[in-house]
Amino acid sequence: MKNSVFCAITLFTIFLSGCAGTMPQTADEFRKAVPGAFMAKVDTFEVDRPFIDVAKTFQSMAPKCLDVRIKTISDTYQSHQVIVAKYNPTVIVTEEKAELYVQERHEAGVLAVYKEPEKGHFLMVVDAIPLDKNRAQITMYRPSKGHDVMVKAIKGWATGENVGCPDLTK
Amino acid sequence: METVTYMINRHVIVLLLAYSILAGCSGIKTYQNTLDKNLHIKTETESGSMFSKVRAAVDIYRVDADCKIEYEGTVQLKNLSVDVGIPSSRLSYLVFVFDSSGFLSGSSNTITYSTLLKPRVGYNYDIKVRYIDDIYNVVIRETDPRMKKSPEIERNDLNDCGSF
Numbered sequence: 001m002k003n004s005v006f007c008a009i010t011l012f013t014i015f016l017s018g019c020a021g022t023m024p025q026t027a028d029e030f031r032k033a034v035p036g037a038f039m040a041k042v043d044t045f046e047v048d049r050p051f052i053d054v055a056k057t058f059q060s061m062a063p064k065c066l067d068v069r070i071k072t073i074s075d076t077y078q079s080h081q082v083i084v085a086k087y088n089p090t091v092i093v094t095e096e097k098a099e100l101y102v103q104e105r106h107e108a109g110v111l112a113v114y115k116e117p118e119k120g121h122f123l124m125v126v127d128a129i130p131l132d133k134n135r136a137q138i139t140m141y142r143p144s145k146g147h148d149v150m151v152k153a154i155k156g157w158a159t160g161e162n163v164g165c166p167d168l169t170k
Numbered sequence: 171m172e173t174v175t176y177m178i179n180r181h182v183i184v185l186l187l188a189y190s191i192l193a194g195c196s197g198i199k200t201y202q203n204t205l206d207k208n209l210h211i212k213t214e215t216e217s218g219s220m221f222s223k224v225r226a227a228v229d230i231y232r233v234d235a236d237c238k239i240e241y242e243g244t245v246q247l248k249n250l251s252v253d254v255g256i257p258s259s260r261l262s263y264l265v266f267v268f269d270s271s272g273f274l275s276g277s278s279n280t281i282t283y284s285t286l287l288k289p290r291v292g293y294n295y296d297i298k299v300r301y302i303d304d305i306y307n308v309v310i311r312e313t314d315p316r317m318k319k320s321p322e323i324e325r326n327d328l329n330d331c332g333s334f
Contacts, residue, residue, distance in 0.1 A: 064325055149304045156305060164300060164307030167268065169279035 201243030
């Protein structure tokens with residue numbers, strides 16, 4: 001299970017980099033890279049919730065839930081693997097847009113082949129914009145495999161349903 | 171018949187020994203919940219799968235003037251509602267532990283949510299602990315019995331201990 005997730009992350013990173021030895025260094029570069037990348041997708045949906053509420057939830061939940069370090073130990077009869085991943089969230093809110101970036105830096109167990117941004121490679125970028133007084137549009141640039149729990153949690157922050165932190169050990 | 175009795179007794183002794191060794195070695199001790207109850211914890215857990223279960227608990231640490239922590243014990247959050255007493259006007263470090271385990275896979279995952287808390291004298295703290303379908307949340311609200319408002323207490327990291 002853990003190995004398959006790890007493989008998905010590795011493939012996602014490699015395909016995002018386009019095999020050209022570069023990796024998105026900014027959120028904008030990531031937004032541009034995702035639509036054509038293998039193992040990545042753009043997910044757009046609307047929520048019946050005021051934009052300001054979505055933005056506030058991003059601001060309160062992202063540092064609380066995603067500024068974490070997860071250590072995964074995988075033991076088989078012939079191997080012992082320890083992976084330490086540090087997640088780094090960033091939330092930027094203006095009147096027109098709320099942006100949530102999730103970056104991941106592997107501190108142990110995974111070698112970064114390409115040059116990574118300071119906070120680690122981009123894992124997800126989520127944009128929220130107001131549609132009207134009570135509705136907002138959410139666009140998620142995200143992996144199509146793996147990190148399902150994180151996606152579910154962020155969708156919850158947007159919709160206001162089951163608001164909480166993702167159990168990133170899953 | 172005697173042989174069976176002997177074997178059962180031997181099994182009971184072995185099991186008791188195993189339990190006592192495990193209890194002694196696990197490092198988990200029950201929190202001596204003797205102080206006035208100022209934390210009122212409501213817990214809701216659902217694993218989201220019939221093949222796994224989630225257990226919640228809170229580890230309670232004493233925090234000294236140098237911000238060093240000392241483990242005081244664990245309260246298992248097995249019941250819907252649990253009242254706990256921690257010292258007022260003194261920093262405590264609370265670590266909420268969610269342990270999920272699969273029946274078939276034998277795998278176990280633990281995720282924690284920790285915060286510093288310095289309860290005020292005469293105040294109560296309502297804590298909602300939830301783990302539903304791989305999403306967890308801990309919300310702490312401070313209640314002054316003389317007032318109706320119950321503001322949410324923000325999470326305080328152990329690294330911020332010096333600012334208290």
